[in-house]
Amino acid sequence: MSAVTARNLWKEYDSDVVLENIDLHVPAGEFVTIVGASGCGKSTFLRMLLGEESPTRGELLLDDAPMPAEPGPDRGVVFQKYSVFPHLTALKNVMVADELAGARLTGRLFGSARRQARERAMDMLQAVGLDHAADKYPSELSGGMQQRLAIAQALMKDPKVLLLDEPFGALDPGIRKDMHALILDLWQRRGLTVFLVTHDLQEGFTLGSRLLVFDKVRHDPQAPGAYGANITYDIPLQRQNPALYDEVRERVAAAEQETLKESTR
Amino acid sequence: MKRIINQTPNRPTGLALGLLPFVLVLLVYMVASAARLAENPNDPLLPSLSAMAESFQRLATEPSRRTGDLVLWVDTAASLTRLGLGVLISMAMGLMVGILTGLIPYVRRAFSPFVAVLSMIPPLAMLPILFIAFGVGELAKVMLIIFGIAPFIMRDVQQRVEELPTEQLVKAQTLGASTWQIMLRVVLPQVFPRLLDATRLALGSAWLFLIASEAIAATEGLGYRIFLVRRYLDMETILPYVAWITLLAFTADILLRLITRYCFPWYGGGRSR
Ligand SMILES: Nc1ncnc2c1ncn2[C@@H]1O[C@H](COP(=O)(O)OP(=O)(O)O)[C@@H](O)[C@H]1O
Ligand SMILES: [Mg+2]
Numbered sequence: 001m002s003a004v005t006a007r008n009l010w011k012e013y014d015s016d017v018v019l020e021n022i023d024l025h026v027p028a029g030e031f032v033t034i035v036g037a038s039g040c041g042k043s044t045f046l047r048m049l050l051g052e053e054s055p056t057r058g059e060l061l062l063d064d065a066p067m068p069a070e071p072g073p074d075r076g077v078v079f080q081k082y083s084v085f086p087h088l089t090a091l092k093n094v095m096v097a098d099e100l101a102g103a104r105l106t107g108r109l110f111g112s113a114r115r116q117a118r119e120r121a122m123d124m125l126q127a128v129g130l131d132h133a134a135d136k137y138p139s140e141l142s143g144g145m146q147q148r149l150a151i152a153q154a155l156m157k158d159p160k161v162l163l164l165d166e167p168f169g170a171l172d173p174g175i176r177k178d179m180h181a182l183i184l185d186l187w188q189r190r191g192l193t194v195f196l197v198t199h200d201l202q203e204g205f206t207l208g209s210r211l212l213v214f215d216k217v218r219h220d221p222q223a224p225g226a227y228g229a230n231i232t233y234d235i236p237l238q239r240q241n242p243a244l245y246d247e248v249r250e251r252v253a254a255a256e257q258e259t260l261k262e263s264t265r
Numbered sequence: 266m267k268r269i270i271n272q273t274p275n276r277p278t279g280l281a282l283g284l285l286p287f288v289l290v291l292l293v294y295m296v297a298s299a300a301r302l303a304e305n306p307n308d309p310l311l312p313s314l315s316a317m318a319e320s321f322q323r324l325a326t327e328p329s330r331r332t333g334d335l336v337l338w339v340d341t342a343a344s345l346t347r348l349g350l351g352v353l354i355s356m357a358m359g360l361m362v363g364i365l366t367g368l369i370p371y372v373r374r375a376f377s378p379f380v381a382v383l384s385m386i387p388p389l390a391m392l393p394i395l396f397i398a399f400g401v402g403e404l405a406k407v408m409l410i411i412f413g414i415a416p417f418i419m420r421d422v423q424q425r426v427e428e429l430p431t432e433q434l435v436k437a438q439t440l441g442a443s444t445w446q447i448m449l450r451v452v453l454p455q456v457f458p459r460l461l462d463a464t465r466l467a468l469g470s471a472w473l474f475l476i477a478s479e480a481i482a483a484t485e486g487l488g489y490r491i492f493l494v495r496r497y498l499d500m501e502t503i504l505p506y507v508a509w510i511t512l513l514a515f516t517a518d519i520l521l522r523l524i525t526r527y528c529f530p531w532y533g534g535g536r537s538r
Pocket of ligand 2: 042043044165
């Protein structure tokens, strides 16, 4: 469990400002959902938390220390796709974390160490309801099962922070409900700090303990890249508020329209 | 009546259709050969199938009068050794260079343009240089194959590595993998079937370079034999040899496909090629 802090955080690509002046403190154990129009910088923000991208300006802290400049085992991740290794069976996808830690040179375990890793991986597969599919390759799994596998794999390192970028975006609504139950259960039992980007506002509002809305506050019609997105709503979700939900939905829809206009111009 | 793009033959029909061109070519050959031989029984150009079969059997089972060798097998062993060495070394180099240039930005910057230029050099133009540098022995022939196909394999492997989704590399890092471990457990196994694909595609060129170098300087080998007996218009040897080389090439292709299928069951790509 870890806290995340951003101070005056900016991200620019060349002259395009993606995020501007983000200030945020997320205490350990919070489940943050992030919504916003597509292209507004949600994934970019997550990539900065991962260490895949570095801030252009400002500070990003993990437990008061600067965010490491490359991905590491303290921050787990689940992407919308390509999260699991296609050449490994479900079991081996989950086992690989222990194998990498146990054998720096070969990345493979043998004998009793292997049995132990196998058992731990089986337990994790069971926790996400995939024990029956242990020997299947990812291409033989449904979309929902693949994402379960990706979550199981990410949790093997006991990350302090779990980052999910539209993890359920490609799933059917029914399966999505199951996945919500799974992720909430894992969050509560393991005391993770979670950041989940979603396209589904309903999901954003119901899933976590705090909702962030990313949006541009300023627009320059001549130069769409001149201004970046900021956090326009920061809503604690214990007190749910239908009026607020409608307001945010309208704003996000308007922002989508704006993006569409800008990109067609 | 359905559009022709929506009509597919059933299995037996498909098989028959596949065989049809072979049968046609064979028939045309037999008719032409019979016509020529009817005019002149000693015509060397289009020998009859039975004459070729006899000649092939002689080459495969009767020791040569001059050297006492079974010519076909000596030639086949010599050629396959050169080809195998050249292809294996090219694969090893392609795998190593391709993975390093594909995965590590510093190595890519340093070597990628070099490999690109290297692959532009027409290998056959290098042949005289190779003969001068390495002599007319085995080494030059193997080097020509390496020159001919290693750059292609390197570039193909590099491209496959670059095509791996970034998500996977990031994921591996969040699981604590070092660069070495990423190469070993993420990149290598995923690139290996693609290496086999690339090798399959390069095999045709490898044969080309092998036969070219054998034609110019060798004392045995499939290519050497064809070009040797060409002087006597010995079609009875040349045609069966060409068929034999084709069979060997075809077998190598099938073997690589089978290895890919059985060793990498998760791999679906490249099957149609
Ligand atoms: N590597 C990059 N180079 C240049 N621009 C980028 C890069 N990555 C993202 N962007 C731009 O940053 C903006 C935000 O992208 P992204 O974070 O993926 O949006 P979201 O996830 O909210 O849909 C987009 O306009 C995108 O074009
Ligand atoms: Mg995104």
